Amino acid sequence: MNDKPHYHGHRQRLKERLCNNSQNLADYExxxxxxxxxxxxxxxxxxxxxxxxxxxxxxxVFKGSDERLKKITGIGPGVLTYFKLLREFWTRMAEEPMYVQDALSSPDAVSRAAIARIGNLEVEQFWVALVNNGNKVICWEKLTKGTVDKTAVFPREIVALALRHNASGVILSHNHPGGDPSPSPEDLARTMEIKSACRELDIRLLDHVIVTADRHYSFMESGRL
Incomplete structure (x- = not known):
């Protein structure tokens, strides 16, 4: 008698199919x-x-919140931790192009990184990419975490961060959990305040990118910087 559960053989067959032709596997497999x-x-x-x-x-599934995932029978702490690891792996892969480029020439690399890092969050986060004179990214850092519709950011915090890293340029990014990346009146006013504060210390504000789970809005592309 074979005491192994029935799914052992099934799982082994799935692994063999994965190795032979992974495209033939269904999503649930x-x-x-x-x-x-x-x-x-x-x-x-x-x-x-x-x-x-x-x-x-x-x-x-990949982007599902822990609260929703835990409602599924069989999903416990181990699976939640594994999914967090997978998300972080995927996010870092999405962030890599921002670092490996000799210079940022468009908002694309930052927007992809921001979408991966914060686009699917249920609360706003404000991140900053700092660049050197050649527009190469030297730092990508979370500045603040807010609520579902706002996050408090002060120009002096951004200027202080840039000075601490000897950066000559700044790219701002935050997410809109509601799904619309269009800037609010508060976003517009805050961006102009930060631009003014940066200009006083010869720090370039290169862009402000607002992201959702699958879209972005660039102040630079829209001619607002």
Whole structure:
């Protein structure tokens, strides 16, 4: 008699199919294998199908909040930690182009990094990319965390951060949890205040990028800087 649970053979067959032609795997089968890394002694097919029923897509599962994920039977601390690791891995891959470029020539690299890092958050965060004279990124750092619709940022904080890192240029970024990246009147006023404060110390404000989960708004592209 074989005492191994039925899903062991199924999981092995999935792994073989993954190695032979990964494109042939269904979305729930990809999730099965991922969950199997954390839940090796559990049948992960029902959990995978429940996740897709709740979040509809792999991207939806990947970006799901802990609160929603925990509602799925079988999702515990181990899976939540594993998903956090996967998100951080993917986010850092999205941030890499911002660092490896010799110089930033457009908002694209920063917007992709910001979308990956903060685009899907349910509260606003304000991040700053600092660049040297050649527009190469030397620092990408969170400045503040706010609420669902605002975050307090003071021009002096940004200037102090730039001086501390000997940066000559600043790129601002924050997220809009509501899904619309268009700047609010407060965003417009705050950006002009920061621009004025930076100008006094010969620090260039290169852009302010507002992001959502899949879109961005660039002050520079829109001619507002």
């Amino acid at each position: 990809i999730l099965e294998l991922m969950l199997g890394q954390v839940l090796p002694r559990q049948d992960t097919k029902p959990i995978a199908k429940d996740l897709l029923a709740e979040f509809e897509t792999l991207g939806g």
